[in-house]
């Protein structure tokens with residue numbers, strides 16, 4: 731099974747890239763039957779969604795390629811920043827383009843959402859918006875999302891220095907792996 735994993739940040743030194751790395755280290759150790767596909771976020775760059783342009787010019791070629799990649803994935807892991815208590819516009823842009831395909835490529839796709847922020851809240855307000863919009867596409871977002879507040883302090887080299895937070899991340903990832911596998915076996 732394929733796990734498509736990415737951090738929705740273009741910053742080279744990104745807290746969410748670092749959090750994703752910690753999550754994937756655990757995933758590789760414990761859920762090794764999965765193949766991990768890990769593109770840079772720039773791979774998802776698309777022109778700003780414009781429905782009039784879509785109607786006259788059709789879908790951008792790269793959107794077609796992304797559609798295939800989403801269809802090819804059996805589950806998604808997305809680490810995303812919170813921007814102004816909400817979803818980053820660059821991630822919403824991907825959602826808006828993908829929502830124009832039929833069938834919608836994210837339909838029935840299990841998704842695990844994570845967020846790392848320098849502030850205490852761990853991006854939970856942003857994650858709630860990301861969850862809603864992915865669910866609007868028919869994705870099956872794992873109900874327990876992972877937010878790491880004060881991430882600049884808690885993220886060390888390839889790990890979360892706070893043991894309780896690390897334990898919680900591992901438990902949530904394991905729960906999600908079971909959830910995603912169960913959905914896949916129902917869809918076979």
Ligand SMILES: Cc1cc2nc3c(=O)[nH]c(=O)nc-3n(C[C@H](O)[C@H](O)[C@H](O)COP(=O)(O)O)c2cc1C
Pocket residue numbers: 739740741743744745746747810811812813814815816846847848849852853
């Ligand atoms: C436009 C913008 C809006 C932001 N809004 C929030 C916010 O609502 N909540 C928050 O905790 N941090 C907010 N931040 C700070 C980000 O959490 C911080 O820049 C974080 O490091 C971004 O994630 P990254 O390191 O993965 O790029 C915002 C940053 C920017 C640039």
